[in-house]
Amino acid sequence: xxxxxxxxxxxxxxxxxxxxxxxxxxxxxxxxxxxxxxxxxxxxxxxxxxxxxxxxxxxxxxxxxxxxxxxxxxxxxxxxxxxxxxxxxxxxxxxxxxxxxxxxxxxxxxxxxxxxxxxxxxxxxxxxxxxxxxxxxx
Amino acid sequence: xxxxxxxxxxxxxxxxxxxxxxxxxxxxxxxxxxxxxxxxxxxxxxxxxxxxxxxxxxxxxxxxxxxxxxxxxxxxxxxxxxxxxxxxxxxxxxxxxxxxxxxxxxxxxxxxxxxxxxxxxxxxxxxxxxxxxxxxxx
DNA sequence: TGTTTGTCAACAATCTTTGTTATTTACTAT
DNA sequence: ATAGTAAATAACAAAGATTGTTGACAAACA
Ligand SMILES: [Mn+2]
Ligand SMILES: [Mn+2]
Ligand SMILES: [Zn+2]
Ligand SMILES: [Zn+2]
Numbered sequence: 001x002x003x004x005x006x007x008x009x010x011x012x013x014x015x016x017x018x019x020x021x022x023x024x025x026x027x028x029x030x031x032x033x034x035x036x037x038x039x040x041x042x043x044x045x046x047x048x049x050x051x052x053x054x055x056x057x058x059x060x061x062x063x064x065x066x067x068x069x070x071x072x073x074x075x076x077x078x079x080x081x082x083x084x085x086x087x088x089x090x091x092x093x094x095x096x097x098x099x100x101x102x103x104x105x106x107x108x109x110x111x112x113x114x115x116x117x118x119x120x121x122x123x124x125x126x127x128x129x130x131x132x133x134x135x136x137x138x
Numbered sequence: 139x140x141x142x143x144x145x146x147x148x149x150x151x152x153x154x155x156x157x158x159x160x161x162x163x164x165x166x167x168x169x170x171x172x173x174x175x176x177x178x179x180x181x182x183x184x185x186x187x188x189x190x191x192x193x194x195x196x197x198x199x200x201x202x203x204x205x206x207x208x209x210x211x212x213x214x215x216x217x218x219x220x221x222x223x224x225x226x227x228x229x230x231x232x233x234x235x236x237x238x239x240x241x242x243x244x245x246x247x248x249x250x251x252x253x254x255x256x257x258x259x260x261x262x263x264x265x266x267x268x269x270x271x272x273x274x275x276x
Numbered sequence: 277t278g279t280t281t282g283t284c285a286a287c288a289a290t291c292t293t294t295g296t297t298a299t300t301t302a303c304t305a306t
Numbered sequence: 307a308t309a310g311t312a313a314a315t316a317a318c319a320a321a322g323a324t325t326g327t328t329g330a331c332a333a334a335c336a
Contacts, residue, residue: 017282017333038324053285058324074214079323092250092258101256112230112267118239119272120230128264129250134257155302155313176293191316196293216324217292 001029001069001084010067024048025060029070035081035091035100075100075128090126094133103129139167139207139222148205162186163198167208173219173229173238213238213266228264232271241267 002010004026008018028036028044036044042057061082064070071083075093081100090103112122140148142164146156166174166182174182180195199220202208209221213231219238228241250260 012334015282019283019333021284039322051285054323055286055325056284059283062325072214074212076210076212076218080214092256092260094258095261101258103250103254105254112241116241116243117267117269118230119275120232120239120267120269121275122230122267122269123233124268126266126268128266129255129258129260130262130264131255131258131260137257137259150303153313157302157314159315189316192292193294193317194315197314 001064001086004030007064007069010069011063014067016063021045021049021052021056022060024052025057029064029082029084032084033102035073035083037077037079037081039079041082088124090128092129092131094136095130096132096136099133101133103127139202139224142168145202145207148207149201152205154201159183159187159190159194160198162190163195167202167220167222170222171240173211173221175215175217175219177217179220226262228266230267230269232274233268234270234274237271239271241265 001007004023007026008023011018011022024045025041028041034040038054038057038061041061042052042054045052045057061070061072065072065082068086069084071086073081073083073091075081075091077098085102087104088106090105092101092103093099112120112125139145142161145164146161149156149160162183163179166179172178176192176196176199179199180190180192183190183195199208199210203210203220206224207222209224211219211221211229213219213229215236223240225242226244228243230239230241231237250258250263
């Protein structure tokens with residue numbers, strides 16, 4: 001995800017207005033590696049702006065997803081997780097505490113051999129590793 | 139997933155009763171490669187039993203998941219998908235029509251090198267390939 | 277400063293999944 | 307076969323996540 005200044009520029013160029021609510025959400029997402037849910041971002045935003053609505057959070061997140069600044073991920077935890085790391089990467093999830101860690105690996109996922117692709121034109125591959133993290137492994 | 143006869147035995151051994159509703163759901167799942175949602179299974183079941191309830195479908199599916207006979211998968215399509223193929227396998231999803239195909243490949247996903255595992259004891263890896271299927275690719 | 281146009285908060289609605297309960301059913305032991 | 311019992315069912319309500327609606331409001335820009 002780009003910096004708050006660059007996002008401000010991008011939004012304005014797209015005919016979108018910059019509001020304190022959006023700037024607040026930009027800041028919360030900046031360098032956030034926790035893969036927060038919309039609700040978690042909402043809670044963080046409320047610490048600064050007690051009147052912000054959950055709808056506004058969803059709206060801003062969806063706009064960031066649309067322009068490719070963040071990723072919307074579903075790991076089956078009940079709610080979408082949002083990720084400011086929009087480079088191609090994979091994930092490592094602790095099945096006990098639920099924490100989600102980034103796995104920045106380029107060549108871990110091989111191309112799908114065309115004889116297995118069933119005619120699909122494959123454009124993306126995501127890998128999810130699941131296991132127990134150090135802290136949960138006692 | 140096992141045969142209807144074997145599932146009947148398994149359920150009885152687990153103190154569960156065999157009802158026409160459950161047998162109907164067993165049959166619908168048998169050899170089903172479409173990764174149906176609970177709603178899709180409900181619709182199929184209603185063709186045979188017009189009074190079956192969605193709750194019964196969910197309950198039976200959850201029981202089958204608990205005993206490991208089927209898998210519950212979340213691809214971010216809005217609803218869980220159920221899969222009678224309970225062997226370790228991966229998936230290929232068409233981003234246009236949404237169909238989900240099995241990818242039965244053992245050694246496509248390499249072990250995660252321990253220096254990248256961040257201390258996790260990894261037990262599972264799922265790969266999801268996304269692309270456009272033949273029919274949608276015109 | 278005024279005008280325009282997008283955004284906000286509040287609330288309702290939708291969708292998927294689970295909880296509750298009274299009734300019915302499947303199994304078991306007579 | 308019959309009756310007893312524990313579990314499953316259908317119907318309905320509720321919960322949790324996300325989206326739709328709308329009138330008041332505020333940001334952008336001249
Ligand atoms: Mn990530
Ligand atoms: Mn499958
Ligand atoms: Zn953990
Ligand atoms: Zn397709």
